[in-house]
Amino acid sequence: MAEYWYYADGFEERVQEQLHNNPEAEVDLDFAIPEKDFNTAGKGSSELKNLLKRLGVDSDVLRRIAVASYEAEINVAAHSKGGVMKSAVHDDLIHVRFEDDGPGIADIEQAMIPGYSTADDLVRELGFGAGLGLPNIKKNSDAMHIVSDIGSSTLLEFFIFFG
Amino acid sequence: MTLRDIVALLEAEVLYPEADLEREVPCAFASDMISDILMCTKEPTLLLTGLTNNQVIRLSDMIDLSGIVFVRGKKPLQDVIEMAAERGLPIISTKFTLYRCSGILYNSGLRSCKI
Ligand SMILES: Nc1ncnc2c1ncn2[C@@H]1O[C@H](COP(=O)(O)OP(=O)(O)O)[C@@H](O)[C@H]1O
Ligand SMILES: [Mg+2]
Numbered sequence: 001m002a003e004y005w006y007y008a009d010g011f012e013e014r015v016q017e018q019l020h021n022n023p024e025a026e027v028d029l030d031f032a033i034p035e036k037d038f039n040t041a042g043k044g045s046s047e048l049k050n051l052l053k054r055l056g057v058d059s060d061v062l063r064r065i066a067v068a069s070y071e072a073e074i075n076v077a078a079h080s081k082g083g084v085m086k087s088a089v090h091d092d093l094i095h096v097r098f099e100d101d102g103p104g105i106a107d108i109e110q111a112m113i114p115g116y117s118t119a120d121d122l123v124r125e126l127g128f129g130a131g132l133g134l135p136n137i138k139k140n141s142d143a144m145h146i147v148s149d150i151g152s153s154t155l156l157e158f159f160i161f162f163g
Numbered sequence: 164m165t166l167r168d169i170v171a172l173l174e175a176e177v178l179y180p181e182a183d184l185e186r187e188v189p190c191a192f193a194s195d196m197i198s199d200i201l202m203c204t205k206e207p208t209l210l211l212t213g214l215t216n217n218q219v220i221r222l223s224d225m226i227d228l229s230g231i232v233f234v235r236g237k238k239p240l241q242d243v244i245e246m247a248a249e250r251g252l253p254i255i256s257t258k259f260t261l262y263r264c265s266g267i268l269y270n271s272g273l274r275s276c277k278i
Binding site for chain 1: 205
């Protein structure tokens with residue numbers, strides 16, 4: 001399996017510590033993301049943002065979480081056979097995992113290049129397919145991790161700290 | 164500038180009667196690409212677009228949109244209009260092109276959003 005990690009400056013240790021300690025989340029929130037269902041797509045991210053807003057997360061952090069989550073959710077709907085979104089809200093951070101049923105990403109480095117897209121016509125007609133989703137997730141998160149290969153599933157997860 | 168001023172400048176139609184037109188609009192952004200819109204909206208922003216599907220309303224759950232102007236005579240379907248109404252998101256439609264709308268609003272003093 002190919003693997004990609006991105007850490008914003010100073011976050012590698014915090015994220016690795018989080019993964020190592022694997023503490024129980026304060027709140028867990030899961031959503032199904034059906035393939036090519038653009039009526040449902042985005043609802044998970046919208047609900048997640050509502051929850052975090054109620055919990056008092058700062059508005060700029062909220063926007064970053066919502067944008068990263070929405071881009072990842074749309075990618076599962078647009079490019080995969082469907083999957084799930086699993087959010088774990090901790091005291092000081094949010095960890096969101098997107099797991100799908102394939103077909104996987106052949107070359108993750110290439111997929112990360114701004115403007116690279118394999119989106120089909122249906123997806124483009126809706127305004128997606130700019131090839132900026134993965135760069136947008138990277139830009140808005142403190143850490144981002146992708147595990148994928150052609151012919152297998154894709155895992156994308158990101159971490160955003162509240163303070 | 165308020166949305167009411169913008170409706171007048173663009174000779175626009177308000178797409179549901181309860182839309183709040185007194186709202187101050189600080190800046191605007193124009194695009195038909197969802198990722199562009201997400202990347203460039205960090206403050207309350209008026210969106211000008213030719214996209215009319217439900218995801219353009221869904222966007223307003225993620226980022227702070229002051230309202231949406233649908234250009235070139237485009238109008239979303241009724242269920243999409245209802246999604247906007249539920250959120251209290253003002254939406255208007257104009258016959259003018261994206262280029263013309265942008266020119267009119269810019270000349271009238273509506274600044275470009277900070278990106
Ligand atoms: N979950 C996924 N499964 C398979 N391929 C994906 C997935 N997410 C992204 N990709 C691939 O990465 C490319 C770039 O993604 P992105 O930057 O979000 O741009 P866009 O979605 O606009 O195409 C996609 O076009 C697709 O080829
Ligand atoms: Mg994408």
